[in-house]
Amino acid sequence: MFKKLTILSLLGLSLFSCEKKPELLNDEAYSKLSEEEKRSPEHALDGIILADDRLELTLFASEPMMSNPTNMDIDDRGRVWIAEAYNYRTTLNPRNPTRAEGDRILILEDTDGDGVADESKVFYQGNDINAALGIAVLGDKVYVSVSPYVYVFTDADGDDVPEKKEILFEGVGGVQHDHGMHAFTFGPDGKLYFNYGNAGEGLHNADGTPILDPLGRPVNNQTQPYREGMVFRMDPDGSDVEILGWNFRNNYEVATDSYGRMWQSDNDDDGNRSTRINYVMDYGNYGFKDEFTGAGWRSRRINMEDSVYQQHWHLNDPGVVPNLLQTYAGSPTGILVYEGKLLPEEYQNQVIHSDAGPNIVRAYPAVPSGAGFTAKIINLLDGNSRDNWFRPSDVTVAPDGSLFISDWYDPGVGGHAMGDLDKGRVYRLAPKEIDYKIGKPDYTSVSSLINLLQNPNRATHFKAFMALVAKGDEAKDALExxxxxxxxxxxxxxxxxxxxxxxxxxxxxxxxxxxxxxxxxxxxxxxxxxxxxxxxxxxxxxxxxxxxxxxxxxxxxxxxxxxxxxxxxxxxxxxxxxxxxxxxxxxxxxxxxxxxxxxxxxxxxxxxxxxxxxxxxxxxxxxxxxxxxxxxxxxxxxxxxxxxxxxxxxxxxxxxxxxxxxxxxxxxxxxxxxxxxxINFDSENPDRQILTLAKQTAGSIADDRDFLDVVSKYGLTDQKARLEKLVYQSENNQYSQMAAGIYGSLYGIADIEKSFDNTDQAKRILAIQKFGTIDNEAMAKVLAKIYTNQSEPLEVRTVAMEAAKGFNSEPYLWELAKSDQIPADMLPIAQKILLSSWNGNIRAEANAFFGDSAKNEYDIAKMTAATGSVENGKTIASNYCLACHKVGNEGIDFGPGLTEIGDKLSKEGLFNSIINPSEGMGFGYETQLVKMKDGTEFTCIVNSKTENDLVVKLLGSGEQKIYKLVDVESVTQLDESLMPKFPLSETELVDLVSYLETLRK
CATH class of the missing domain: 1.25.10 (Leucine-rich Repeat Variant)
Structure with a gap:
């Protein structure tokens, strides 16, 4: 028996009194509020735009009653259950305080009928549920999803104290991870539906045995055809587990309608404007990774789709179920099918969804089209134009048919980081002048059960369903x-x-x-x-x-x-x-x-x-x-x-x-x-017919990218002139870098070094700029010969020094710096490179070596209040960000895209992501250390691991590189972001963030 926990007394609730509802502020009045006032519960409603004037949004609960709600459910008594995440991703956020007692499951209740919660009760607290991502209250069971476990709490006597806690599933990947196990929901067929994102990896029974499919195959991401995020269902007792869909990225929740159909949202690789809504057709592959090889969506392929959002989900591939809708930029969260009558007709029987990224709650009316559906978008709540700390984490229907929205309330959207530990809200959306009144449900009479069966609240529906099944023939006539x-x-x-x-x-x-x-x-x-x-x-x-x-x-x-x-x-x-x-x-x-x-x-x-x-x-x-x-x-x-x-x-x-x-x-x-x-080609055992064709064809290939692919794949050495021309072309810097790398691998560094000795200084500088992008020790040594030679022209030495960056080049530069071999006039450039190195060890050592003058302590509050130069910020972004991020068509597709970053992160969130990049690494962009069997090692982003190959993106490159798995010793995920802490002044940071804020759709 768990110790009974005391009801929390709450102070300051008078500010929520609904005796007289204040008028909401207009845009001008809202803009005059201080940042502190905007973030206060008193002005929570002022920060959210309500799209439908027939409806009214009210604040049901906020801090200090609760904080950081990741997920929510509402029981048949109208009480709101909250899964908190105060202890969120603590290993990556050592600066954050933690709650030693662990995170909480709260029950919020309005006991006096004024529409505002006045009682908060702790149902359970412990470090075993830190950062739980799902809660479902069904009868006397409470399902709590917190990878690697799903716990079932039983409260048989209804005193809000669980008698026991049991493990339902274990071995789910993604401990304290947003892409792990998500919430359970009740389906109309008497089954429970649930899902996990692509950190889930596999599903195991409480005894550790794997869940098997009907063919006896273990359901995990190592078993064909199963990949990435998955959807499941089971009987309420945990038996008869079925896998129903796979190959999602981060399908945060699954929703069912009364016909048994499933609906989901799915998050894209961050920043790629490819967030989607799916009608989930059973046993479908949903295309995040290549079904056959597991390769990532960026891998170039035949018949590759024209747009990123289609490429992202492999929509041209046979075996991929199409998407219902593209919602573009987002960080989608809770979803449901609204089958109540309280909200206006256009929302009835429709999917309603919260998306924390663009600060919005939407409905997606869908109509059948052939064997699938088409849908449109209707906005309900929008915080983006006012309060972009509004982060709706879940939507749930109460027994009266009103819609409740939980709000993580933070400058960011999770993703392993948070900027505010203490805030969190719950809102109620209903027609105007409709009070929140919930009667006591009667589960004894058949007539009452028939009414309760039709309730839009899942907890009520569940209990009525089970009671009617238990009554058997007694309920048959009424059901018929x-x-x-x-x-x-x-x-x-x-x-x-x-x-x-x-x-x-x-x-x-x-x-x-x-x-x-x-x-x-x-x-x-x-x-x-x-x-x-x-x-x-x-x-x-x-x-x-x-x-x-x-x-x-x-x-x-x-x-x-x-x-x-x-x-x-x-x-x-x-x-x-x-x-x-x-x-x-x-x-x-x-x-x-x-x-x-x-x-x-x-x-x-x-x-x-x-x-x-x-x-x-x-x-x-x-x-x-x-x-x-x-x-x-x-x-x-x-x-x-x-x-x-x-x-x-x-x-x-x-x-x-x-x-x-x-x-x-x-x-x-x-x-x-x-x-x-x-065609597959083995360079160690080449097919002579194919190699001959490649040699005959290469010179006439019109498309530069096709040319580079063929020359590299077949190791063709007779295309030197065109390859060199591509190195020097200025239209596409990415192709220039590719061409330089291929040139170096085919002809060697010695050949390139000759171009660095050109008597024409302008041509010499251009050669250094173009070939200097080759990131290896050999090139680092060639460049060092130039910038350490003080008899060389200053312009030439400066260009060579600036080119000396790169993960594989910087160890040599660091050795020169430590041994005082870098001339004084080049040292400022070298220092800047080393202090912003992608290699965390070098960066740390350089900080210590160059002393306190290299360290920056930032006043984020002061910077947030400041206004910078957008133009200067754009220049800074060009110098730093575009080396690894894309803004529109510019930059390198290495890290998450920044094209609409101003819609996703608040000003505070932008500052934090730059100053503390390791706190908020996007999933799929974590630092991976690869050790090869020949002793070499490197850090990278791992795009995919197929049966035979490891597919990675190397630092600062949008291109993928393939290593044979047999040559790989190990792959280890590191806690430190690949993004360095750039040595920027406060003024530069303010300018940079001022520019990033403008990047919106």
Whole structure:
């Protein structure tokens, strides 16, 4: 038994009195508030713009009652449960104080009916739940998600003190990580749904045994096809765990509607404007990493999408389920499907979502389109234009149908860092003049339970569902009446309960003939839940007029051989409906060698004249698919073929290579170039036919990037003139650096050094600037010969000194500095390089070596209040930031993009991210130390690890480099950010942040 904790008394609540609600401030009045006033609870509502004037936002709770809410739930009594994260990422934030007793689960309650919480109760506190990311209150169980565990607390006697705490799951990756395990929610089918982000890695039972899929494969990110973030469901007792979707980046929560359909948001690699909303089609791959190799989305590939947001999710690849919506920049958090009646009609039955990045709460009305959906965006709450500390972390529906929003309230969005430990708010959104009144629910009578079953609050829905199932036949008549006469979604809720009663399968067959396609969708989903095996039923439903229903039939035959059903489903496919095509692919997984020949035989010898047939072949994974793709390619040479060339990457490597080689003699030069780029090539055991073609083709390649790729891949040494021209071209600095690196690897440093001796000083300086970007010790020594030679012209020495930076070059520079071999006139430049080195050890030693004059202590409060020069800040960003970040089309795609950073971080957050970069490393951008078996080591960003390769980005480069995994000794994540602490003055920092604040959409 846990010790009962005392109710916290709260002071100062008079400021929230609702006897008379004050008028909200207009823009002019709000702008006159001090920063301290803006951050106070008194002005919390003034900082948020409410888009719908029929609604009213009220402050339900704030500090000191609570702080830093990561997640929220509301029980059937209308009480708000909060998971706090005061002890958030403490290992990365040593400057932050911690609460020794650990983080808390709080229950907030309005006991006097004035719409404001006046009582805060600690349900549980401990260091075992530090920075929990999920809480769900369902009956006498409270599910708390805190990687590597999911805990279940039981409060059987309802005294708000848990009698026991049990581990439900363990071994989830991402300890104290935003991309770990997230919240649980109750589905209409009696199941619990949950997910984790791409730090999750795998799911294990409490005894450590892995969760297995129906084929007996462990569900983790090392098992094909499972990758990255995943979606699961289970029975409330923890049994029958199923994996339902994978390959997300950070799917923060999953929401279900009354038909059993799932909806999610997903965060992009920070700064790439690719945040998305998904309708989650069961068993789907959602494309964050390459399905076949695990390569990151930046990896150049055939048929690569035109825009970053499409590239980001591999949307041109066969086997990837499309997105519902792109919401671009964001840090998405809580999500739900609002099935209440209190809010206006346009929000009813729609997805509602909180996004902490752009400080916004939105609705996404969706309508069916083929087997999928289309959607639009409606804003509800917006803090960006006023208070960009508003960080909505969750949205939840109360029993009265009002919407509650928890607010992390911070200058940043988490991501391992926070700027404020003490603040946090909860808001209520409802129509004007609708008070927050929650009656005591009655779970004894059937009539009351029928009403409670229809409640939009999940905790109420759960208890009513379980009570009705327990009543069995006693509740059958009332449930049948609701199923017959109710509104569509409430009919579905009644239907799901009926399927749990004796003879429940009979209701499934009744629902399958309903006039409402959504009820028929629920029927097929219930067929799966009840583990029915009636092929004749599915065969009949495969001819349903609704593509939505046929989609569900396809998902129902996953893992099952049902060729007749699949062939009938294919008859209903129309080219262009990607959702349907992916559903067919999901259904055929493991059976392509059976299904595809039957389909082609039925289609006849003219199958290539049918776009539908070519789509099916493109999506297929049969033994002979590569050969069929080759036949399609030969009928339509040109760029239209890139989609089919890309499909070859999802076939066996041997079949892919054989097909590509067979095409060489019969395709255009354009296609030959595609084949050169795509075909596997072993430089140690080269294919002479392919190497000869590469040598013959390279000189005529028009695209510079294609040229660089081919020259590098095949080690061609006869393209020196063009390669040198690319080094010196000024249009694309990234290509210039690539060309310099390739040039150095092919011809050696000695060849480059000759260009540094040019008698024309201008040409000499240009050569040093261009080839000096090669980051290795050999180049560092060549540059040192120049800048240490005081007989050389000052301009030449200065350029050489400025080029002496880089992770692999700076150790040599540091040795020269320590031994006093750098001339005095060059020392200021060398000092600046070393003090901002990417190598943390060098940076620390340089700080100590150069003394206190090299250290900066900043007054962030003073800087926040100051206004800087945007123009000067842009210059500083060009000198420092663009070496590793992109702003628009400028810069290097190494670290997170900065194009809309002003929308994501407040002024305080920007200062902190620059001054203390290790506190807020974006996930996927952590420093990794790679040690090779030959003794060399380097730091980098690891983009992906495939079965054979380690794919990394080296410092200051947007390009990826591939190392053979057999040559890698170890990969270790470091706590220190790759971003150095730049030696900037306070004035320079103010100017830089003033510029970064302008980077908005």
């Amino acid at each position: 009446k609701l199923f017959t006469d109710g509104e569509s979604r409430m009919r579905a809720r009644a239907f799901w309960v009926l399927t749990k009663l004796p003879n429940g399968n009979d209701y499934i067959k009744t629902a399958a003939s309903d006039n409402d396609e959504n009820i028929r969708v629920a029927a097929i989903r219930a067929y799966r839940n009840n583990k029915m095996s009636d092929v004749s039923f599915l065969l009949e439903m495969a001819g349903d007029e609704s593509a939505q229903v046929r989609r569900e039939v396809a998902l129902a035959i996953r893992y099952k051989s049902a060729p007749e059903v699949w062939l009938k489903l294919v008859d209903g496919y129309e080219s262009g409906d990607r959702w349907y095509l992916e559903a067919l692919g999901i259904a055929a997984e493991g059976f392509w060698d059976d299904y595809l020949p039957l389909y082609l035989d039925a289609t006849g010898s003219g199958w290539m004249e049918s776009q539908e047939a070519k789509d099916i072949v493109w999506r297929s994974r049969a033994t002979n698919t590569a050969n069929l793709l080759g036949k399609i390619i030969l009928t339509q040479p040109g760029r239209d073929n890139q989609t089919y060339y890309r499909a070859l990457d999802f076939q066996s490597p041997t079949a892919k290579s054989e097909t590509l080689k067979s095409l060489l003699a019969n395709v255009t030069e354009e296609d030959q170039l595609i084949i050169l780029r795509q």
